[in-house]
Amino acid sequence: MSLEATEYPTRNKKALLTGSNLEKILRAGHFAVTAELGPPQSADHAVIRDKARYLRDCCDGINITDNQTAIVRMSSLASGAILVQEGLEPIIQMVCRDRNRIAMQSDLLGAYALGVRNVLCLTGDHQSFGNHPTAKNVFDLDSCQLVKMVREMRDQRIFQCGEAIKGREPRFFVGAAASPFAAPVTFRPYRLAKKVKAGADFIQTQLVYDVDGFEVFMEKVRALGIHENAYILAGVGPLKSPGMAKYMRDNVPGIRIPDRLIERMTQAGAKWAGKKNEELSREEKEARSEAWKAEGIKICIELIHKMRAIPGVAGVHIMAIEWESAVKPIVEGAGLLPRPRIIEPDSPR
C-alpha cells in the first residue's frame, strides 16, 4: 500500500444526500460561507436569537460550538434547535470529550428530529483548559470514528453496533475539521484524507492567516484528490487587535500569523502609539479599538479573496469569536452577498 493511494467512499454525485442548505449551496457550485456562534454560559435562549440576528442572510450555515475550550455552555444541540426555530441553518459541532457512542447517537437522533441537518465532528479540547479541569473525559470515539458513525447512520442506516435503524434514519451532511499547520505539518493532508475516507462531506479548517503556507497544504490536498471527495471551507477570522493576534499566534496550536499582518494591525493603531495605554482616555481607547477592528475586517476580506483563488477551496468558514457583528461586513466586503437561495422541490426530508 502506498502513502498516496487513498480510496474514498463512493458518492452519489447527482442526488442530494441530505436536507442541508449548505449541501445544496456547495453542490450548486457556489462559494459557500459559514459562520460561527458561541452559545451562552447560561440558559438564556435570547442570547442565541440576538447573535443569530447578526448572521441571518449572510451565511449558508451557522456552526454552534460544543462547549468550546471545555467551558460549560448551552448545548450545541439545544442552541441548534433554537436556530431552526428562527429559520436558520445550524451546523452543530459535536466533540468526543464528553459523550460516549451511546449518548452521541442518541443526540444525533434527537438533533435530526429537531430539524438539524449538519454536524461537524471534532475531537474536542481537553478538559484541562476549561472551567471543570477535575472532570473525567470520555473519548470513547475519536473524530474519524465519529465521522464514520454519522455517515453510516445515514448511508447504511445502522447504529455503530451494526444494528439497523428501524424507521427514519438521521441524514446529516457530515463535516470534519482540519488544522493545516498543526504538528506534524507533513502528515496533516494525510490525516485529512483519513477523515474524508471515513466519510466527511465537508471540511472546515482552523483559522488560516498564512496563505502561502495554506497553498502548500492545498497542493498536497489536491494531489491526494481530497478536494474532489469533500468540500473544503477555509477558516478565516477578523483580528481584533495586535495583542489578540500575538496571543493567538503564541498560544493556540496550529495558528500561524505572519509578522506582516501583525505589523498592519499595529500600524492601524499608530495614531495612539505615542501614549501609554493608561494615558489614553476612554474615547481614545474606543477609537483605537475601532481602527484595529476595521483593519482586522479588511485583512479578513483580503484573505477571503485569496482563498477564493486557491483551487479546491469551496468556501470559507468565518470565525469571528464573540464578535458576530463582524460577519456581515466581511461577507459584504468580500462581495459574497446576497447569499444564493436554492429551492429544490425534491430535496430529501
Added chain:
Amino acid sequence: MIVAEQKKLDEIRGSVSGARKILIVGCGTCVTVCFAGGAQEAAILASSIRMANQLDGQTCEVADVTVQRQCEWEYLDELADQINGADAIVSLACGVGVQAIAERFPNAWVVPGLNTAFIGMPTEQGIWEERCAACGDCLLGITGGICPIARCSKSLLNGPCGGSEAGHCEIDPNIPCAWQLIHDRLEKLGKLELLLEVQPPKNWQKARDGGPRKVIREDLRLTHKE
C-alpha cells in the same frame, strides 16, 4: 512496573488516629523500585509517625515490616500474627496490596499509605512515566510500539489531533505528543502507511469499562478434574 507515591504524613496519621498499635507494611516489588513503599520507606514512615506523635504528646506503638509481595497470599500469611496484633495497618503497597490485606485478614483495619499512580517506568533517575493503561487489547503492533491509549491525553486511535504543537501535547508543554512520537517512529521505520487506515472504535469492554476483569487459565488451575 506499578508506580506509586507516598501520601502526606498528615493524611496517613489522620487515617489511623486513635490506634494504639500501628503496623506499617512495606512491599518488596514495584514500590520498592520506585522508592515509595519498600523496606527503607516503611522504616522512615514508622519513625516519622513516632516523632510526630511524640511532638503531639501522643503515645502509640509503631512497627514496620516488609514482605516480598503484598499481592500474594503466601507472603501475607507470614504476617498473620503481626497484622492480627495491630489496631491499624498502613500498607505501603499499591492498591492491590492494600486490598489483599483487607481480604486475607477480615478483622484488620488497613489503610493505604501510597497513592497508586500508573503502570510505567523510570525514564531517568527520579522520573517515572506512564506507559500502559492495561486496556486489555494491545495495539502497540500498529502504533510503532508507542501506546496512544496511555500516552495521548485523549487516547485517540486516529491521531494526532489539532492540539499537537512542536512535538508536545496541548495540555502541557512537558508532555510529548504521543502521536508525534508514533508518526516519527513509523516514518523512520518506513511504515507510515500504517497510519492511513482509519482505526475502528475500540472495544473498551476489555478495558475497565467492561467491569472488573479476571483472567482464568484452566491449564494452570489446581482444582479442575483429575
